[in-house]
Amino acid sequence: MSTITTEADSMTHYPDSACEAHRDVTTSEPVCIICMSNEIDELEARLAALPASPKTGSALTDIAAERCRQVESEGWIPTHDDDHVNDELPAMASLYAMPAAVRDWPAESTGYGDTFGEAILPHGWQPKFGDRRRELVKAGALIVAEIERIDRATLAAEQKGAA
Structure with missing residues (x-):
């Protein structure tokens, strides 16, 4: 499986497994839904770490x-x-x-x-x-x-x- 890493967002995307409907707005490359989920998980973890x-x-x-x-x-x-x-x-x-x-x-x-x-x-x-x-x-x-x-x-x- 090929991967694409862009300097703009420092994310690795897996276009071979990506749905054609998911495209990175900066590169027009398909974005793997797994990577999107990982981003969401990371954001949730960062928010959870904020002091209440x-x-x-x-x-x-x-x-x-x-x-x-x-x-x-x-x-x-x-x-x-x-x-x-x-x-x-x-x-x-x-x-x-x-x-x-x-x-x-x-x-x-x-x-x-x-x-x-x-x-x-x-x-x-x-x-x-x-x-x-x-x-x-x-x-x-x-x-x-x-x-x-x-x-x-x-x-x-x-x-x-x-x-």
């Missing part, structure tokens, strides 16, 4: 774990997220972050739904409401996904401009 404080407790760890769950369990990989260029990710994050009572406020005048919750919900998406803390963790993970998407798009635009 009254300010952060386990919140950052929980957001990182939720982001990993979204990728691993739901299949919302970077290439999937990259398709959401109309603010769907932050809209869903806003819905989860919005107090439950606000979701029911009237919003007929927007033309997008009868309530704020309906108006902001991306078409075809299904929220899973429940525990308030869990909703906020999901919101944080969706914000992280959007920031990552913006960073990839910016890098791709810069590389296209340099070519």
Whole structure:
């Protein structure tokens, strides 16, 4: 099996076993899902090693774990997220972050739904409401996904401009 190691990210990828849908944005090489999992494991270990404080407790760890769950369990990989260029990710994050009572406020005048919750919900998406803390963790993970998407798009635009 051949391997590729790039100086840019110091990761070894295994393109022979990689799914064609997983591509490194800097090299366009297929990225092995095992390497992605290793990155996630390393990030989780680094977050777990952070001292808990009254300010952060386990919140950052929980957001990182939720982001990993979204990728691993739901299949919302970077290439999937990259398709959401109309603010769907932050809209869903806003819905989860919005107090439950606000979701029911009237919003007929927007033309997008009868309530704020309906108006902001991306078409075809299904929220899973429940525990308030869990909703906020999901919101944080969706914000992280959007920031990552913006960073990839910016890098791709810069590389296209340099070519």
